[in-house]
Amino acid sequence: MKQLTQEMNDLLSRTMDSHVRIAVTGLSRAGKTAFISSLVNQLLHTSTHDNLPLFAAARDKRVIGAKREPQSNMLVPRFAYDQAMEQIHATPPTWPEPTRDVSEIRLAVKYRPIKRTKKLFGSTATLNIDIIDYPGEWLLDLPLLDMDFNHWSQSQFTALKGVRADLAKQWLAQMERFDPDAPLDEKQITQISSSYSDFLFACKDHGLHWVQPGRFVLPGELEGAPVLQFFPCRVEPEHKVIKGSNLAILKARYREYQQKVVKAFYKHHFSTFDRQIVLVDCLQPLNAGQDSFNDMRQALEQIMHSFRYGRSNVLKRLFAPRIDKILFAATKADHVTPEQHNNLVSLLQQMVHPAWQTACYENIEMSCMTLASIQATEAGFIAQGDQSYPALRGVTIDGQSLTVFPGDVPKTRPEKAYWQQQGFDFIDFRPMENSIDEPLPHIRIDKALEFLIGDKLK
Numbered sequence: 001m002k003q004l005t006q007e008m009n010d011l012l013s014r015t016m017d018s019h020v021r022i023a024v025t026g027l028s029r030a031g032k033t034a035f036i037s038s039l040v041n042q043l044l045h046t047s048t049h050d051n052l053p054l055f056a057a058a059r060d061k062r063v064i065g066a067k068r069e070p071q072s073n074m075l076v077p078r079f080a081y082d083q084a085m086e087q088i089h090a091t092p093p094t095w096p097e098p099t100r101d102v103s104e105i106r107l108a109v110k111y112r113p114i115k116r117t118k119k120l121f122g123s124t125a126t127l128n129i130d131i132i133d134y135p136g137e138w139l140l141d142l143p144l145l146d147m148d149f150n151h152w153s154q155s156q157f158t159a160l161k162g163v164r165a166d167l168a169k170q171w172l173a174q175m176e177r178f179d180p181d182a183p184l185d186e187k188q189i190t191q192i193s194s195s196y197s198d199f200l201f202a203c204k205d206h207g208l209h210w211v212q213p214g215r216f217v218l219p220g221e222l223e224g225a226p227v228l229q230f231f232p233c234r235v236e237p238e239h240k241v242i243k244g245s246n247l248a249i250l251k252a253r254y255r256e257y258q259q260k261v262v263k264a265f266y267k268h269h270f271s272t273f274d275r276q277i278v279l280v281d282c283l284q285p286l287n288a289g290q291d292s293f294n295d296m297r298q299a300l301e302q303i304m305h306s307f308r309y310g311r312s313n314v315l316k317r318l319f320a321p322r323i324d325k326i327l328f329a330a331t332k333a334d335h336v337t338p339e340q341h342n343n344l345v346s347l348l349q350q351m352v353h354p355a356w357q358t359a360c361y362e363n364i365e366m367s368c369m370t371l372a373s374i375q376a377t378e379a380g381f382i383a384q385g386d387q388s389y390p391a392l393r394g395v396t397i398d399g400q401s402l403t404v405f406p407g408d409v410p411k412t413r414p415e416k417a418y419w420q421q422q423g424f425d426f427i428d429f430r431p432m433e434n435s436i437d438e439p440l441p442h443i444r445i446d447k448a449l450e451f452l453i454g455d456k457l458k
C-alpha cells in the first residue's frame, strides 16, 4: 500500500510538472560519476553562487535553493555523492571511484515559477529531480531481445575479426574441447564462461567498446551469478538439443539472461526515464587509434537503438516510452584547448547525426554539445618567440605540473593518416584543488541543465 501511495504521488507530481527523471549513461569511463557529482554539486550551490550563467532559471535568480531528498526507488543503490566529494576534496584531489551498477540520487529544487498555471499554486514551486546513473554497456544488449541463442552466437563469431580474433584465441582454444551434446559439465561451462568474459574485458582494454553481453563486463550485483555464465556456441540451425546437455543449459541461461536481465532493465528502469544524457568520451579513441574510433561509433549507433520507438519496435511492446529529450555530450572538454571545442562538437555530431537522421525517433528532441564536468585544467597561451599558442595547464595524476598543447581535434571522422601523422595525445590530470564551500569548476554543465530541465522550471 505504501508503495502504491508513493507511486500515486509520483504520478501526480509528474502530471503537475514537478518531477523529472534524468538518466545519465555512457560507456565505462565516459565520465558519468564525475558528471552526476558535479551536477548535484552545482545545483546545491546555485542559490549562493553565480555558477550557472547558461541555466536560465539560475541566471534569472528564480532558483531559491536545492536540497537532497531520499530517493523514491528504494531497491536501487544510492549514488555515492558524499564519497565522490571526499575524493575530489582530498589532498591531493583524486577522481571518484568508478561505479559499476545502476544508482540513483534525488534533489528537490525550489524555484519561482513564471508559468501562470503554476503560479496559481503559490509563488514558489518545487521540482523533484531523480538522477539515475547506469552503464551504457547495458544498452548494447537490446538486440539480444530479438535474437535467439543460435542467431546471437552466429553474430558473435562473425564479429571475430582483426584484433578481436587475436584476443579471442584463448577462449576459442577452450571451445575446441567443448562438446555441446555431452551431458552438462558445470565446471567446464564455468571455465569457458570466465574465459569468454576475459575476452570481453580484453576488448574493452583495447578500446573496443562493442561487447555483448554488456552485463558481462559490468555485472553489478549479478557478479558470479549463473545467469552470467554462458557463451556463444556455433551449431547448425537444425541441430537437435539434447535434454540435460551442455547446449541445453547454455540456451536456458541465454533465455534467462534475455528475460531477467535485459528485459527487466528496460521494464523496471529504462521505462521510467523522462530525459536522457549520453556521455561520450571522443578523446580516448582519438588517443587509441582508428579501430577504437570505429568501434566507438558502432557502439554509439547501437546505444541509439534504445531510443528508437518505431511501431514494431521491441521496446514498444514492453512499455510506453516517454523519453522526450536526449542530449549527447562529449565529455572532458578541459582536455583540449578552448578553440578546439567546436571541432569536438562537430566530431560528435558526425558520429550521432547520420544514425539519427535515417531512423525514426518519434517526438524526441536531440542535441549535441561538449562539456567538462569537473574542470581539471586551466586554458591559456604560451609564448614562443613573437607567437603565442593555446595551451593547457594542470597537475598530472602523479603530481607533476605541466603546460601542454594536446593536439588538434579533427572536425570530422579522421582518415587513417591522422593517426599515422599526428594523432592526439592527452594526459590524465587530477582535479584542481578547490574549496569545499565553492562549487566545482566546470565547463557548460549549465548549458546541459538548460537543455535537460530548463522547461521544467518555467
Ligand SMILES: Nc1nc2c(ncn2[C@@H]2O[C@H](COP(=O)(O)OP(=O)(O)O)[C@@H](O)[C@H]2O)c(=O)[nH]1
Residues within 6 Å of the ligand: 026, 027, 028, 029, 030, 031, 032, 033, 034, 035, 095, 096, 097, 098, 099, 331, 332, 333, 334, 335, 371, 372, 373, 374, 375, 376, 377, 428, 429
Ligand atoms: N579532465 C577531466 N577528466 C574527467 C572528467 N570527467 C571524467 N574524467 C576522467 O574520466 C575518468 C572516468 O570518469 P567517471 O566519471 O568515473 O566515468 P564513468 O565510468 O562513466 O562513471 C575519471 O576518473 C577522470 O579521470 C572531466 O570533466 N575532466
Ligand SMILES: [Mg+2]
Residues within 6 Å of the ligand: 032, 033, 034, 097, 098, 099, 100
Ligand atoms: Mg561511474
